[in-house]
Amino acid sequence: MQNPHLQYVYxxxxxxxxxxxxxxxxxxxxxxxxxxxxxxxxxxxxxGQARTLFLYAAELEGKGRSEDDLAYLRDAHQYFNLLLxxxxxxxxxxxxxRQLLFDAFxxxxxxxxxxxxxxxxxxxxxxxxKEITYHLRFSSEWVIRLGDGTALSHDKMQEALNNLWPFSGxxxxxxKLDLAMLEQGIGVDLLAIKPLFEAKVQxxxxxxxxxxxxxxxxxKGGKQGIHTEHLGFLLAEMQFLQRAHPGATW
Amino acid sequence: xxxxxxxxxVFIRSKxxxxxxxxxxxxxxxxxxxxxxxxxxxxxxxxxxxxxxxxSKHITASSPNQSESLFDPANDKVYRHPTFxxxxxxVKNM
Numbered sequence: 413m414q415n416p417h418l419q420y421v422y423x424x425x426x427x428x429x430x431x432x433x434x435x436x437x438x439x440x441x442x443x444x445x446x447x448x449x450x451x452x453x454x455x456x457x458x459x460g461q462a463r464t465l466f467l468y469a470a471e472l473e474g475k476g477r478s479e480d481d482l483a484y485l486r487d488a489h490q491y492f493n494l495l496l497x498x499x500x501x502x503x504x505x506x507x508x509x510r511q512l513l514f515d516a517f518x519x520x521x522x523x524x525x526x527x528x529x530x531x532x533x534x535x536x537x538x539x540x541x542k543e544i545t546y547h548l549r550f551s552s553e554w555v556i557r558l559g560d561g562t563a564l565s566h567d568k569m570q571e572a573l574n575n576l577w578p579f580s581g582x583x584x585x586x587x588k589l590d591l592a593m594l595e596q597g598i599g600v601d602l603l604a605i606k607p608l609f610e611a612k613v614q615x616x617x618x619x620x621x622x623x624x625x626x627x628x629x630x631x632k633g634g635k636q637g638i639h640t641e642h643l644g645f646l647l648a649e650m651q652f653l654q655r656a657h658p659g660a661t662w
Numbered sequence: 663x664x665x666x667x668x669x670x671x672v673f674i675r676s677k678x679x680x681x682x683x684x685x686x687x688x689x690x691x692x693x694x695x696x697x698x699x700x701x702x703x704x705x706x707x708x709x710x711x712x713x714x715x716x717x718s719k720h721i722t723a724s725s726p727n728q729s730e731s732l733f734d735p736a737n738d739k740v741y742r743h744p745t746f747x748x749x750x751x752x753v754k755n756m
Contacts, residue, residue: 444667446688446699453702550698557691 418472419492420593421533422482423635425465426493429483430643431514432458433650434501443504450550451507457543461536468532484654488643495634496579498643505558505565505572511551513576516612517583519548520605529597552616559620566621573617574625581630584609589635669718670696672703674710680755682714690715 435455442448466479473482496514501507522544525537558565584606586594593599617624633639653660667689673682685704690696696715705713724732736742 444689446690446703449706450699450702453706553694553698557695 415472416589416592417530417596417598418469419589420599421465421469421472423492423589424533425462425469425482426491427497427514427518428458428465429462430491430493430646431497432456432462433646434497434499435507435511437501438507447504454511454547454550457547461540461543464536464539468536480654484651488639488647489637491639491643491647492637493634493643494579494582495631495640496576496583498634498640498646499576499579500642502572503568504554505568506576508551508554508558509569509572509576511547512555512616513580513583513613515544515548515551516616517605517609518544520608520612521600524600524605528599533598555616555622556620559617559622569620570622573622577625578627578629578631580613581628582632582634585630585632587635667691670700670715671718671721672696672700673714673716674700674704675712675714676710678711682712685709687718693717 432455435451435458438448438451438455440448442451462483463479466482469482470477470479494514496510499506499510519541522537522541526534526541528534528537555569559569560566584602586602590599590602594601614624631640668691669687670690670693671687672685674685675682685700688696688699688703690699693715697713700713700715704710
């Protein structure tokens with residue numbers, strides 16, 4: 413992709429969309445009615461954020477494509493979301509650990525994005541930060557509640573943390589594009605938010621009596637378009653209608 | 663799981679100056695979760711600015727058997743209703 417600014421917006425939009433799609437899989441399957449509604453509310457917030465970001469990406473691209481074209485007509489290698497957000501829901505424990513890791517990162521990321529020289533991104537961040545603040549509160553409380561809950565819930569949360577931890581390294585690890593966007597005053601300083609992210613996550617996990625895995629080998633690649641096998645299946649389901657019936661409308 | 667969670671009654675204030683109104687009930691493990699569940703179940707369409715929750719077991723209700731003696735005597739006392747006055751337009755929430 414030629415335009416680094418556009419690719420940077422894609423990363424933010426893809427994070428929001430893929431996590432929103434994942435969370436929406438809970439619709440009708442939540443552990444109880446109240447949590448079913450809560451988690452699909454968060455899914456809708458994420459899809460809403462994705463939409464404003466894709467609208468902006470389409471404008472930056474300048475080829476007259478719509479936000480739907482960008483969401484439904486790109487293949488897995490053209491998606492630039494973090495590996496973390498495409499990981500399967502599995503159970504409530506995995507969903508909440510994934511959510512805590514992403515929300516803690518996303519919170520400091522969007523707080524920092526408020527100061528972006530890109531007025532569009534700053535405006536999008538201002539709207540999103542209120543939603544993200546609530547998401548972080550929600551996932552923090554669930555991680556604490558279940559981690560510091562019964563022996564069974566503790567074990568499930570610890571297992572989920574062990575499984576998802578290798579996907580946390582990519583969040584605050586800047587690549588060339590991150591550094592280039594930071595230099596232009598558009599992007600977020602990932603190394604600056606890294607200690608904030610770590611302190612937040614450590615505090616929540618400590619309260620939840622969960623142990624951070626000692627194995628610090630980290631997965632990476634999502635931001636460059638190299639994904640785990642899960643993304644393809646997610647896109648197949650999400651994009652099926654537009655692929656099978658191009659241009660279909662409601 | 664759900665069988666273990668107590669029932670909570672939810673009261674929502676739609677705007678300042680109005681009182682909290684009963685919105686419905688839901689299940690939650692504790693008060694904090696009840697507030698969050700209420701936020702997601704009952705204020706998704708901009709219905710409120712304040713939420714109260716109270717565990718349903720703490721509510722004492724009047725008995726339907728006593729409704730005649732409790733409420734019927736008020737039926738024929740029209741003079742208790744402020745219907746003989748003209749309300750000024752400025753008074754909105756009566």
